[in-house]
Amino acid sequence: MTQPKTILKPDLSVPELEQKAKLLRRHVITMIANAGSGHPGGSLSAADVITALYFKVMRHDPKNPKWPDRDRFVLSKGHAAPILYAALAECGYFPVEELSTLRKLGSRLQGHTDMTLTPGVEMSAGSLGQGLSFGLGIALAARLDKKSYRTIVLLGDGECDEGQVWEAAMFAPHHRVDNITAIVDHNDLQLDGRTCDIMGLEPLGDKWRAFNWHVLEINGHDIKQIINALKKAGDTRGKPTAIIAHTIKGKGVSFMEGNVDFHGKAPSPQETEQALKELA
Amino acid sequence: MTNYADLSTRDAFGQVLLELGESIKQIVVLDADLSRSTMTKYFGGKFPERFIQCGLEEQNMMSIAGGLAASGKIPFASTFAVFAACRAFDQVRICIAQPKLNVKVVATHGGITVGEDGASHHAIEDLSLYCSLPGFSVVVPADGIETAGAVRAAAATPGPFYIRLGRPKFPAINSEGYKFSLGKAVTLRNGKDATIIACGIMVSKALEAAKNLAAQGIDCRVLNMHTLKPLDEASIILAATQTKGIVVAEEHLLQGGLGSRVAQVVTREKPVPMGFVAINDVYTKSGKPDELLQKDGLTAEAIEQAVKKIAPN
Numbered sequence: 245m246t247q248p249k250t251i252l253k254p255d256l257s258v259p260e261l262e263q264k265a266k267l268l269r270r271h272v273i274t275m276i277a278n279a280g281s282g283h284p285g286g287s288l289s290a291a292d293v294i295t296a297l298y299f300k301v302m303r304h305d306p307k308n309p310k311w312p313d314r315d316r317f318v319l320s321k322g323h324a325a326p327i328l329y330a331a332l333a334e335c336g337y338f339p340v341e342e343l344s345t346l347r348k349l350g351s352r353l354q355g356h357t358d359m360t361l362t363p364g365v366e367m368s369a370g371s372l373g374q375g376l377s378f379g380l381g382i383a384l385a386a387r388l389d390k391k392s393y394r395t396i397v398l399l400g401d402g403e404c405d406e407g408q409v410w411e412a413a414m415f416a417p418h419h420r421v422d423n424i425t426a427i428v429d430h431n432d433l434q435l436d437g438r439t440c441d442i443m444g445l446e447p448l449g450d451k452w453r454a455f456n457w458h459v460l461e462i463n464g465h466d467i468k469q470i471i472n473a474l475k476k477a478g479d480t481r482g483k484p485t486a487i488i489a490h491t492i493k494g495k496g497v498s499f500m501e502g503n504v505d506f507h508g509k510a511p512s513p514q515e516t517e518q519a520l521k522e523l524a
Numbered sequence: 525m526t527n528y529a530d531l532s533t534r535d536a537f538g539q540v541l542l543e544l545g546e547s548i549k550q551i552v553v554l555d556a557d558l559s560r561s562t563m564t565k566y567f568g569g570k571f572p573e574r575f576i577q578c579g580l581e582e583q584n585m586m587s588i589a590g591g592l593a594a595s596g597k598i599p600f601a602s603t604f605a606v607f608a609a610c611r612a613f614d615q616v617r618i619c620i621a622q623p624k625l626n627v628k629v630v631a632t633h634g635g636i637t638v639g640e641d642g643a644s645h646h647a648i649e650d651l652s653l654y655c656s657l658p659g660f661s662v663v664v665p666a667d668g669i670e671t672a673g674a675v676r677a678a679a680a681t682p683g684p685f686y687i688r689l690g691r692p693k694f695p696a697i698n699s700e701g702y703k704f705s706l707g708k709a710v711t712l713r714n715g716k717d718a719t720i721i722a723c724g725i726m727v728s729k730a731l732e733a734a735k736n737l738a739a740q741g742i743d744c745r746v747l748n749m750h751t752l753k754p755l756d757e758a759s760i761i762l763a764a765t766q767t768k769g770i771v772v773a774e775e776h777l778l779q780g781g782l783g784s785r786v787a788q789v790v791t792r793e794k795p796v797p798m799g800f801v802a803i804n805d806v807y808t809k810s811g812k813p814d815e816l817l818q819k820d821g822l823t824a825e826a827i828e829q830a831v832k833k834i835a836p837n
Contacts (some may be wrong), residue, residue, distance in 0.1 A: 312596075359594070366594070368623040371614055377584045379621050381591020381599075384576065388552070388597070402826050408615070411584035419576075 254335065261467045264334065266296040269496045270523045271330035271343055277516040279347040282355070285506045286400060287327035289431040289464070289491040296470040297396060298331040315393050316382050318367045320375020321357035321400035321429065323508070328365065329353050332501040337364035373406025375399060376426055380412055381403045383424040394478060395424045401425040402434030405443045410455070416457035416484040424459075425477040426486045429464065431493035435507045452486040464489025497522055528668040533689035534632040536668035538563025539578040540675045541600065548679055552592055554601045561691075562602040562632045582612040584828040589627045590619030598626055598679060604638075605631035605688055613653055620684050621657040626684075627653075628678045634664070634688040635775035636803070637725060637813035637819060645649035646808050647688070652780025654686035661685045661706065664774075664782075666697045666727035670750060671737045673704025673735045678705045681706060685773035688724065692777075692813050697748065704761030707751045709759040715745035719763035719770045720827055723749050723782050725817075726773040726801070733827035741837050745784050752782050768835030773827050775817075778802040781794045799830030 256264060269291050276282035294317075299306070302315035314349055319328050326346060333340045338352065345351035352361045356370030367378050379397040386393050401408035403409065416424060428448065436442050445451075452459045458480045462469040470489070493501030493507070497519040500511075526539045545551050545567055554576045559565040568575035569707045578585035582603050587597040601608070608616075608631035620627045620716050654662045661683060665671040671689060678685040697712065712727070722730040727748045734744040745767055747759055763770055770790060772783040783800040790798060803820050817823060 284676035306592030318591075367591075368618065371618045374587045374615055374618055377587030377686075378591040378594070379616070380584075381588040381593070381597075382595050383591075384552075384588065385592050385597050388574065389595075408581075408583045409585070412587075413587075415578065415584055416579060418579075 254299045255394065258467050261295055261299055264299050265467070266496070268295055268327060268330040268334065270279045270520055271333070272326045273497070273500070273511060273516055273519045273523065275326050275330070275343050275346045276420055276510045277513070280510050281347060282326055283323040283508045284293055284500060284511065285433065285493040285503070286321060286324045286429065286431065288495045288497060289493045290324050290398060291428045291495065292326050292467055293398065293427055293429065293470055293489055293511055294327050294331050298335055298475065300322050301474045302394070302396070306364065310336060313391060313393055316379070316395045318375045318379040318395065318397040319357055320397050321372065321403050323367030325353070325355065325357045325391055328357065329362070332362070332364040335364070338362070343522060347453055370487045372400070372403040373408040375410055376412035379408055379424055380416060380421060384419070385423050386423055387421070395428065396474070397424065398427045398429060401428055401430040401432065401439055401441070401445055401448070404428065404445055413452065413455040413457065420482060422481050424484050425474065426484065428486065428488050429491055430488050431491045432444045433493040433502070433504050433507065437504055449488050452488070456483060458483050458485040459488065460485060461488045461490065464491035465495055528672045529700060531668035532693035533541050533665055533668060533671040534563045534691065536671035537630055537632070537675055537689055538566045540672040541567040542570055544676065544679050545574065548598060550596060550598045551679065552576060552597045552599045552760070554578055554589055554599055555587050556580055556585050556603040556607065558603050563701070564602050582607045583615045586612040587619040590623065590625050593620070593625035593627045594700065598628065600628045600630055602630050602632065604645065605634040605650045606645055609647060609650035609653045617657060621659055624659050625684060626682050628687065629685065630675065630687045630689065632689045633691045635690060635724065636808045636816045637775065638691050639813040639816065640810050642810040643807040643819070648777045648808070649780070650688060651752060651774070651776045651782065655780065657787060660753060663689045663706070664723040664749050665750055666748055667694050668696065669698040669700065669702050670704055673702065674750065677704055677706045690725055690783055694725045697727050697731070704750070707754040707756055709756040710748040710750070711745065712748055713746040715743040715767065717749060717768055718744045718831045719745040719767045720773060720831065721747045721760070721763070721770060721782070721786055722759060722773040723748045723752065725775050726822060729822070729824045730773055730827055732824035732833065734756065736780050736824065737828055737831055742831060742835060744831060746824060752785055755785050757789050757790065757793070760786055761793045763788050764794035764796045769799070769832065771799040771801060771827055771830040773801035773822070775822055776782035776802055797834035799834050801826045801830055
C-alpha cells in the first residue's frame with residue numbers, strides 16, 4: 245500500500261466534537277427552514293456520525309477535494325444532504341454562508357447530493373439503495389491502484405428495504421472488499437411510519453452477519469463509540485464491516501425526535517426558533 | 525491480427541477488449557454472470573485482476589461501474605441489452621448519466637434476433653431508454669468491424685456510452701481499413717429518389733432493398749446511422765433535401781429509437797415524407813431469428829414497400 249506523503253485529518257477532542265455536532269445541527273435547521281423544504285429528521289440522526297467522520301476519523305483535504313489519497317465518504321441516503329453540506333462547509337470546502345442557498349435555483353447545494361456541483365461530495369444520490377454499490381466501485385479502484393484510502397458509506401435503515409443494498413452486501417464479502425465500511429443510520433423511522441410497521445428489518449445486525457460482514461452495533465449518538473467502531477472497522481481485514489448505528493430520528497430537537505412528521509418537512513419560523521434555542 | 529469481418533458483433537467486442545486492455549490500463553470490465561455470452565470472458569481470462577464478476581446483480585454492477593469511473597477507471601459493464609436497459613435503468617440514470625461518468629455499457633443480445641428465448645429476452649426498448657438519458661452516446665454497430673471501431677472510440681472518448689450488439693453474426697458491411705467516426709453516418713450507396721437510414725442488422729437489409737429497388741428503377745441512398753446519439757443531423761438534412769423521402773429501419777420498437785430521432789430532425793428542418801420499418805407496439809414471441817424478422821416485418825421487402833410509398837416510380 246502506498247501511503248500518502250501527508251496525512252491530513254482534523255483532530256478534535258470528544259467535547260469539541262460534541263459541540264461541532266451541535267453546530268452542524270443548527271446549520272441543518274437553519275438551512276431547511278430557509279429552503280422551506282427538506283428532510284430534517286434523517287440529517288439530525290446522522291449528525292454525530294458525520295461529525296466524527298469529518299472532524300476526527302477521515303483523512304481529507306478541504307483545499308484539495310480531489311486529493312487522490314483522500315478517504316471517501318459516500319452519502320447513500322441522499323436526502324440527508326443538509327448535514328453533509330453543513331460538515332463540508334465547516335471543514336472549509338466552501339463558505340458557510342453558501343449553506344443559505346440550499347435547494348435554490350443556481351445553488352451548488354442541490355436538494356439531493358450532486359457530485360458534479362458540490363466540492364467534497366463523492367456521489368450523486370437521491371434514489372435510494374445505490375450508495376453501497378457506488379462505494380464498492382470506489383473501494384475496488386483503491387485496491388487496483390494499491391491505495392490505502394478508506395471508503396465509508398452511510399445508509400438509512402429504511403433504505404435497507406431496497407434490494408440493491410443486499411446485492412452489494414452479498415458482493416463485498418465475496419470479493420473480500422475489506423476497505424469499505426457501511427454505516428446504517430438505524431433511526432427506526434421511514435417516511436410512512438415506523439420501520440417495524442412499514443417493512444420489518446430485524447434482526448438487522450444478523451442479516452449483515454449472515455451476508456458475511458463483520459458487524460458492530462453502537463449508539464450512533466455517542467462520539468466515543470462511533471470513533472472506536474470506525475477504528476475497529478478500519479483495522480478489520482478480510483471482510484467488510486457494517487456498523488449499525490442506533491440513532492434517534494430528529495435527534496437534538498425535542499419535538500422532532502422520533503417524530504415521523506419531520507422526515508421530510510421544514511420547520512415553521514416558530515419551530516425553527518424553538519429548535520435553535522434547544523441546540524444553543 | 526484479428527479478422528473482425530468474420531466475427532459477430534459480440535465476438536468482435538470480446539476481441540477488441542483484449543487489444544484495448546493491453547494498451548489502456550484503466551479499463552476494468554464488469555459482467556453479470558453472462559461473460560460467456562457477452563464475450564467478456566476473453567478479457568477476464570487475460571486480465572483477471574481487472575475483471576469484476578458481479579453475479580446476477582445488474583443493478584449493483586451499474587452502480588459499481590459508476591464508482592470505478594469516479595475513481596479514474598474506464599469501466600466496461602456488460603450484460604444482455606434487456607437487463608442493461610430495463611433491469612438497471614435507474615442505476616444507470618443515477619450513478620452514470622446524472623454524474624456524467626465515464627462508463628461504457630456494452631450490451632449484447634439486442635433486438636429480437638436473440639430468437640428462441642422469447643419476449644423477456646428481446647430488447648426492443650433499449651435504444652429508446654438510453655437515448656432518453658442526457659449526455660449518453662448511443663451506438664448500434666452493423667458488423668464486427670464497426671463494433672471494433674465503436675468500442676475503440678468509446679474507450680477513447682470521455683463520457684457515458686451505450687453500445688448495442690447482437691447475438692447472431694450480422695452480414696459484413698464494412699471492410700478492413702474502415703474508420704469508425706462517432707456521430708458521423710456512413711453513406712453506403714448514393715441515390716436521388718429516396719434515402720434509407722438504418723442501424724445494426726437492418727443496414728444489410730437496407731442495402732438489399734436498395735439493390736432490388738434499383739432493378740425497378742428507384743435510386744436509393746443508404747445511410748448507416750450507427751450513432752443514434754449524437755445524431756448526424758447534417759446527413760439527415762442533406763438526405764431530406766436531395767431525395768424525395770426517408771425510410772428508417774431498425775430492430776427496435778417504432779417509438780423512441782432511430783426512427784423517432786430522425787423524424788424529429790426531418791420535421792424540424794426539412795419535412796419530407798417518411799416511412800418506418802420497426803416493431804409496431806407489440807411484444808414478440810419465440811422463434812428463429814429470421815422467422816421473427818419476417819413476422820415483425822423487419823425485412824428488405826418491408827423496406828422496399830415503405831420506399832415505394834414515399835417515392836413511387
